[in-house]
Amino acid sequence: MSDHHPTGITRWLYTTNHKDIGSMYLWFSFIMFLVGGAMAMVIRAELYQPGLQFVDPGFFNQMTTMHGLIMVFGAVMPSMVGLANWLIPMMIGAPDMALPRMNNWSFWILPFAFTLLLSSLFMEGGAPNFGWTFYAPLSTTYGPPSTDFFILGVHMMGISSIMGAINVIVTVFNMRAPGMTLMKMPMFVWTWFITAFLLIMVMPVLAGVVTMMLTDRHFGTSFFDAAGGGDPVMFQHIFWFFGHPEVYIMILPAFGVVSEIIPAFSRKKLFGYSSMVYATASIALLSFIVWAHHMFTVGMPVAGELFFMIATMLIAVPTGVKVFNWVATMWQGSLTFETPMLFSIAFVILFTIGGFSGVMLAMAPVDFQYHDTYFVVAHFHYVLFPGAIFGTTAAVYYWLPKWTGKMYNEKVGKIHFWLSMIFVNLTFFPMHFSGLAGMPRRIPDYNMMFADFNMWASIGAFGLGLTQVFFLVTIIMAIRGGKKAEEKQWDGATGLEWDALPSPAPYHTFSTPPKVD
Amino acid sequence: MAIRRKLIAGITSLLSVMLSGVVQAASKLNMRPGVTETSLEAYDLHMMVIWVMVGISVVVFGAMFYSFIKHRKSKNPTPAKFSHSTKMEIIWTAIPILILIYLTIPSVKLLIKMEDASNPEMSIQVTGSQWKWHYKYLDQDIEFFSNLDRSIKTDDPLYLLAVDNELVIPINTKVRFLVTAEDVIHSWWVPDLAVKKDAIPGFINETWTNVPTPGTYRGQCTELCGKDHGFMPVVVKAVSKADFKKWVAGKDAERMVAEKAAAAAAAASWDMDKLMALGKETYDLKCASCHKVDGTGIAGAFPALKDSAVAVGPVETHMSIVVNGTSKGMQAFGKQLTDAELAAVITYERNAWGNNAGDKVTPADIQAFKAGN
Secondary structure: OOOOOOOOHHHHHHOOOHHHHHHHHHHHHHHHHHHHHHHHHHHHHHOOOOOOOOOOHHHHHHHHHHHHHHHHHHHHHHHHHHHHHHHHHHHHOOOOOOOHHHHHHHHHHHHHHHHHHHHHHHOOOOOOOOOOOOOOOOOOOOOOOOHHHHHHHHHHHHHHHHHHHHHHHHHHHHOOOOOOOHHHOOHHHHHHHHHHHHHHHHHHHHHHHHHHHHHHHHOOOOOOOHHHOOOHHHHHHHHHHHHHHHHHHHHHHHHHHHHHHHHHHHOOOOOOHHHHHHHHHHHHHHHHHOHHHHHOOOOOOHHHHHHHHHHHHHOHHHHHHHHHHHHHHHOOOOEOOOHHHHHHHHHHHHHHHHHHHHHHHHOHHHHHHHOOEHHHHHHHHHHHHHHHHHHHHHHHHHHHHHHHOEEOOHHHHHHHHHHHHHHHHHHHHHHHHHHHHOOEOOOOOOOHHHHHHHHHHHHHHHHHHHHHHHHHHHHHHHHHHOEEOOOOOOOOOOOHHHHOOOOOOOOOOOOOOOOOO | OHHHHHHHHHHHHHHHHHHHOOOOOHHHHOOOOOOOHHHHHHHHHHHHHHHHHHHHHHHHHHHHHHHHHHOEOOOOOOOOOOOOOHHHHHHHHHHHHHHHHHHHHHHHHHHHHHOOOOOOOEEEEEEEEOOEEEEEEOOOOEEEEEOEOOOOOOOOOOOOOOEOOOEEEEOOOOEEEEEEEOOOOEEEEEHHHOEEEEEOEOOOEEEEEOOOOOEEEEEEEOOOOOOOHHHOEEEEEEEOHHHHHHHHHHHHHHHHHHHHHHHHHHHOOOOHHHHHHHHHHHHHHHOHHHHOOOOOOEOOOEOOOOOOHHHHOOHHHHHHHHHHOOOOOOOOOOOOOOHHHHHHHHHHHHHOOOOOOOOOOOHHHHHHHHHOO
């Protein structure tokens, strides 16, 4: 009776099952993805041509802020936690996550956190309007009243993330099947394991900085106010000490995903497994000493700028190792190009392009020209959309047969891929040009000279938005009426979830641990 | 250097044309080289890193696409077995390190140069506030606000890039900018000069430029600073040293005239109609973007003035808020407006939209208030 499970709403409310919780995380993140995407559509509609057409500048700022917050904390992070929930126990041969009740709680905090955050849109003074980086004093002295709801919302999602991370660490340390040594774990488990440490290190820092904001706003402290002996730049140091590792929190699990998928469709083992592990760990460690590269213009001493410039450029080395290893995995493999593989290949290429602009931004003397322009917007969207989101999309296509026992329609999946690929580039590539031409980010209106690039980006964004609705349809079609999936749907796939479990994976798996050689 | 730059520019524009087809003019696709020594060097560094990245792309993506074609299942049904090569891994760790060293050396040199604001020939204090810049020439007795020129229409090439008062500096002079802010963080950027420095309230940042060629160089605020962040351009006009002297003399004369006018205004008699007329004009121009033309404000962000306790309460409080600003975000207008304008706008706020304080404030009252401050 391994498939027995409760039914009705209480199944979802009370569940401690890692698969149910994983599904809820994934659906939640997809809903947030569409909500944040709708805000992006408002932004791109306003920027379609010069002049103010649809929204006033104040509301525009609310849209950019909420778009960023929702995509980072509501779409990307929960989608990664969803994948972790579904996959880590199956990959290491565990019956469930180590702390199932906490798992339930860490999910169920999220809908409340985002209800708080989204409700601010309907409040007097509007939603937070100071950018997702919420720099003081714009967010403290000058923030709208709803900022307090934002602070509480961030606290709640922080608690959720910390609990999720604790769960991953405890699970990986204690729940591995006999014989599953650390250096035998699938790359996805490794990348998440390292991500979990990053989360535990930095989410409390984020909690700290929003609490300091709260006391600055209401309890007479002056952490970020020079008039009381504080320093607005200290806010940025604390924020980016969280913010830079956060970037890797969003991307490392996606590294893990493509490190599973590329070998499967190359029918060849992942090249340089141990160097992949070490590279991931190095990226994570380096992420703690590079934060101020986001702040080259705040007036740091030149010695500080030199340190952060060089440390940042160093990250290119382990990241390069990863890219080279993926290429070497494909080299002389026996490649086929099903939808998950297409998304993974696009991930490698486009993420690398995002990495290139990252190296450019790391070079402080030229960063003075790129900083806070659309070049930065292009850079981080290249690592986030075709990076983190393509990674998750690839994972969904790859493991959907295992999760649901149903196959998606390959032809429809490929259409989804090619539309995404075209539109993602049409949206974000022109932003490099508008940035180089001198367009600052976060402006609702612009000079004629930026008009062509913005028009292309807007057209691309509308297409990209619609394509994601198409993704939803594809997935629902597969779940409702897809062909039955085989136990090992992909002939090159490896790992316990493919070798030791049927499709769909039963509700309870590995009640007795599998044997790993 | 010049030849290399020309060559690089040539290749870039050729490539750009190919990339963009007929849609874009080639020059629009790349960073502008700018005019100063540092901006040209930054441009060279930018081109250098771009070409390094293009080179790496060709190798890495080339290998990938070769693999897609030659190693697909139909061509290569039996995959190779290797999954490790210490030699290769050492090579592709070492090569990026060498490339990074190659990129780091010129970056370090340029960075040190750009951050060296020592021995300036003149200094200007640049102060950002919501949503305008204030320039104060520390070596001359000149200071003024620089606001967006709102008369320029969307289809004008200068849309959002023109101001009422440009910052005028002499060419071939090392000018130091001391950058700070009144309220929130702003950032002062002129792309052609490769100068970008955050303006941080309570702190002073230093940056500099030395412009070799006369011209007008335009930029924008590059740190989100609230509602009208997109509407506070930076315009620097570099003129010959002789023209700069003339401009300074002109400004001195202007100041004398303004002082006389202010004294005359204070002495003149101000009846209610005159105050209300000037008050409405000033209010609509300076205050309405936050407090709204009808005085209703924006709930939660900018308080309403209509029926407000301030606007119909004690006049001293009202004057203090307008002249000195508040810690909650209201700007200090004491220096931005003339005494007559201040008096008129306060009078207007107390008597417009159904407010019925009934009293009037004259320029003399403002002068008395400022004196007692």
